[in-house]
Amino acid sequence: MSNQNAFTLINPQNGNLAFKLLSFEDNSHFDHIQRNNYFSLIWVNRGNGKVKADFAEHQFEEGSLLAFSPYQPFMICTKEDIEGIAIHFHPDFYCIHMHQKEVSCNGVLFNNVYQPPFTRITDQAKATFQMVIDQMKTEIQNAELAQYELLISYLKIFLITASRLKNEQLEESKSTPDSKEPFILQNLKDAIEDHFKTKHSAGNYADLLNISPKALAKLSKNYFNKTLTDLIAERIIIEAKRELYMTNKTIKEIAYELGYDDEHYFSRFFKTNADVSPQLYRETVGFGKMV
Template identity: 85%
Template sequence: MSHQHVHTLINPQNGNLAFKLLSFENNSHFDHLQRNNYFSLIWVTKGRGKVKADFAEHHFEENSLLAFSPYQPFMLCVSEPIEGIAIQFHPDFYCIHMHQKEVACNGVLFNNIYQPPFTAITEEASVVFKMVLDQMKTEIQNAELAQYELLISYLKIFLITASRLKNQQLEEMKSIPNSKEPFILQNLKDAIEMNFKTKHSAGNYAELLNISAKALAKLSKHYFNKTLTDLISERIIIEAKRELYMTNKTVKEIAYELGYDDEHYFSRFFKTNADVSPQIYRETVGFGKMEA
């Protein structure tokens, strides 16, 4: 790969980054905490290291695809020099929430609170990725008619290929003996999905699952590399972001739907976890400015 190449499209209406393709030959872009108002897909083709994301740390190997949502904090600490290519895109350019049926990557590649934020890239996927990235590179340099539409089509191919691969890997993991999470953790995931709008404390879930809070905390830390409180908080924040992103509901309404009577308390909770206020999140990322 030739020396650090960057191709960027800017949204002319608001000056936000719309779409960016970045070839990197070292870790200088990612060696400090990132909190971007756009999605990032980072394909590490060489090297290895640790990724710190949200509340957890994970090791990644060569040929990993890392995926991060807007304002998700992350940084890479390398143990072997990395090279690769990154795709970054703003939700205004392509909103994965609105196109969930088409690409089904939300909860798989992005916003999957129970899995490390990366996918191991196979030989086959690698061929598809290279082809798509070459097409993107060519297209981004030609400001021709329907340039955005074509780039979005390539982005979809990339996202679908990656999501299928991640799903496949999750299925394979389930079939390996000893790697199965204890049954109680599947129940925990289901319990969080069903109750996160009304039950916000770790103790609530221990009670629901009829297990001691200490034992549940230990299991959560061991299998998800996160505390139970972190898991619950992340799930609430993902939902809050989705609502800020997709609807015109007021912060107060969203807070209330998520089980918070005090809008200010909720805003502080959001800011602690997302590093920006709900209002700023909506202004820089959300579709709240559009008609719902």
């Protein structure tokens, strides 16, 4: 096996990164704000630190898998060197939205606004990941027939293993009395899912749940480490990205479906929260660039 640290495949049609496997021995790759147009899986084998993602900060331990979506801002802060493996893949290479039934990682590993963006890796999962990564390294150096298809198969094993593990850990946390969320927060999650297209303010949800805005804000901050306004904004942006990625709808149509009559106001809101305009997101990540 080669001692090479990075293995990269480039999309020949546009010159963009398609797939990359990177071994890292310090934090130099992630010690500044990342806003990439691809998915990132960062498996930290040694060391710990703090991850800043979207509107929140979280502590992570050795043996954690961090997962980030395209243009999701994140940065890793450490006081010591960390070591591990990063897998980057563009949605053109593998689209988790189109293959949700196969891997079920959207809303679990990626785009889960209520949970920290990492999973604790068990010894069993570690063995699976190492085997899959070794196979990926071999295949990426082997430009034979159906190379992409085989790499995607390995990536799917990685994603399914990680998603199952994350789901198990979410179920365990629900059944642990000390960490159980107040019932009102499950109602809040349900309310945001049901109404984020029509209700955009924190006050709307306080009214729906018959609780004072101040009390609901405090609960949101304590349990999700985010303000209620941030939670709502994140959920709207995730839906907007999905529509930009998966459909040919105009930005005006998407804005209207998400409850914004003013396309320009929606575009400013999107750019504030996603760091790119809806049009640029579509051109660099979404389906719109292929038609």
